[in-house]
Amino acid sequence: xxxxxxxxxxxxxxxxxxxxxxxxxxxxxxxxxxxxxxxxxxxxxxxxxxxxxxxxxxxxxxxxxxxxxxxxxxxxxxxxxxxxxxxxxxxxxxxxxxxxxxxxxxxxxxxxxxxxxxxxxxxxxxxxxxxxxxxxxxxxxxxxxxxxxxxxxxxxxxxxxxxxxxxxxxxxxxxxxxxxxxxxxxxxxxxxxxxxxxxxxxxxxxxxxxxxxxxxxxxxxxxxxxxxxxxxxxxxxxxxxxxxxxxxxxxxxxxxxxxxxxxxxxxxxxxxxxxxxxx
Numbered sequence: 084x085x086x087x088x089x090x091x092x093x094x095x096x097x098x099x100x101x102x103x104x105x106x107x108x109x110x111x112x113x114x115x116x117x118x119x120x121x122x123x124x125x126x127x128x129x130x131x132x133x134x135x136x137x138x139x140x141x142x143x144x145x146x147x148x149x150x151x152x153x154x155x156x157x158x159x160x161x162x163x164x165x166x167x168x169x170x171x172x173x174x175x176x177x178x179x180x181x182x183x184x185x186x187x188x189x190x191x192x193x194x195x196x197x198x199x200x201x202x203x204x205x206x207x208x209x210x211x212x213x214x215x216x217x218x219x220x221x222x223x224x225x226x227x228x229x230x231x232x233x234x235x236x237x238x239x240x241x242x243x244x245x246x247x248x249x250x251x252x253x254x255x256x257x258x259x260x261x262x263x264x265x266x267x268x269x270x271x272x273x274x275x276x277x278x279x280x281x282x283x284x285x286x287x288x289x290x291x292x293x294x295x296x297x298x299x300x301x302x303x304x305x306x307x308x309x310x311x312x313x314x315x316x317x318x319x320x321x322x323x324x325x326x327x328x329x330x331x332x333x334x335x336x337x338x339x340x341x342x343x344x345x346x347x348x349x350x351x352x353x354x355x356x357x358x359x360x361x362x
Contacts, residue, residue, distance in 0.1 A: 084326045084360050087114030088350055089158060089308065089336035090146075092137040096343035101137060103347070104146040107153070111354055113361065114154035114186065116308075116334045117142050119161050124196040140173055147181035155181065158308060158334055159188035159259035159279065162217040163210050164201050167237065168244075170217075171224035175248045183249035188257040188279050189218065191267070206236075211266050218256070218274050226252045257306065263291035272299035277332070281308045285321075285328040292329055306332040311353060313339070319356035326360055 088107055090100045104115055123134025139157055146155050162170070178185040191214040192198065198207045206213045216234045223232050223239075227247045232239040248254045258275035260267035263283070268291070271278045278295055280288070292305045307330050311318045318335075325333055335353060340346035 084322070084330060084362075085113040085306075085332035086322070086354065086357060086361050087116055087154070087156065087332060087334040088112040088354075089116045089118065089334050090142075091337070091340065091346060092117045092139065092142050093120065094133060094135055096340065096346055097135065097137050099343040100346060101142045101145060102149075103343075104149045104153070106347075107350065108150045110351060111358065111361075112153060112350075114156050114332070114334070115146055115150075116156040116158035116186075116188070117146075118158060119164075119190075120194075120197065121164065122197055122200045124194055124200070140170075140177070143185070144177055144180075147177060147184065150184075152184075154184045154186055156186035156257070156334065157188045159190035159257065161192035161197075162189050162214045162221075163192055163198065163203050163206060167217040167220035168224055168239070171221040171244070174221075174254060175225060175246060178248035178250060178254050179246055181249075185248070185250075185254045186257055186277075187254050188259050189214070189274075190259040191270075193261065211270070215270060215273070218270075222253060222274075225254075259308075263287065263294070268295055268298060271295055271303060275299075275303050277304045277306050279306045279308065279334075282310055283307065285324040288325065288330060289328040304331045305329045306334070308334045308336060310336050310338050311349070313349075315349075315352045315356045318353055319360075322357050322360055 117139045119139040120136050143155050191210045195207050198204050220237050224244045227245050230239050255276040257277040257279040258271035260280045296302050337346050337349045
């Protein structure tokens with residue numbers, strides 16, 4: 084199982100954490116992931132995230148330039164926030180320059196006020212369908228050659244696109260979900276190279292993963308974003324249960340760390356406790 088680390092690209096530790104990519108590559112993590120928010124907003128009657136965000140694709144580019152082996156993931160890129168042709172070009176360029184080390188997690192987003200902040204409030208209620216069309220445009224661009232695409236929101240023709248990603252006609256697409264609602268699962272069934280839900284239990288992963296495979300008519304590898312607690316031994320045991328439930332990867336996040344030093348200690352302790360699960 085791949086053990087990946089979610090770097091905190093928000094808050095007081097953000098700059099130091101993103102600059103520490105080579106340190107975590109040497110430590111032995113298999114991949115480094117980042118989170119996509121652009122502004123600070125209040126949601127669900129309490130503050131869910133602050134304003135001090137380092138932009139995700141920029142951070143991925145910095146990590147790619149500073150590392151040699153570790154994979155670099157977007158967990159997840161909120162597709163409606165960005166133009167799909169520009170996004171396709173940026174990710175393909177990054178994949179080429181990194182030697183094919185990019186994993187693109189994608190999602191439809193959830194924060195209405197953040198949609199409004201980037202002038203996308205008009206599509207908030209239809210963000211799922213909009214996200215699917217964005218994916219169609221991105222995949223068309225990655226295939227390269229003459230583009231012809233006619234959709235509900237995007238109509239593109241008479242231009243050529245190159246290069247394709249280093250990994251072929253696509254980088255691996257990790258479809259993120261906040262649970263296992265039918266809409267996001269249908270997106271995963273259609274587009275996913277990996278299913279990448281947030282904080283499901285091992286039992287939920289196993290059950291929903293079987294449902295997803297049936298919907299897709301194919302086996303879709305299961306992964307997870309896990310919000311890790313303070314008990315390292317308990318978390319390492321939980322990672323083993325996720326592996327037994329079919330997860331091929333877990334992206335470990337330490338949301339409660341108040342400083343880079345605290346985050347670094349937690350990351351090293353968990354990897355030491357769970358290293359036997361790698362491979």
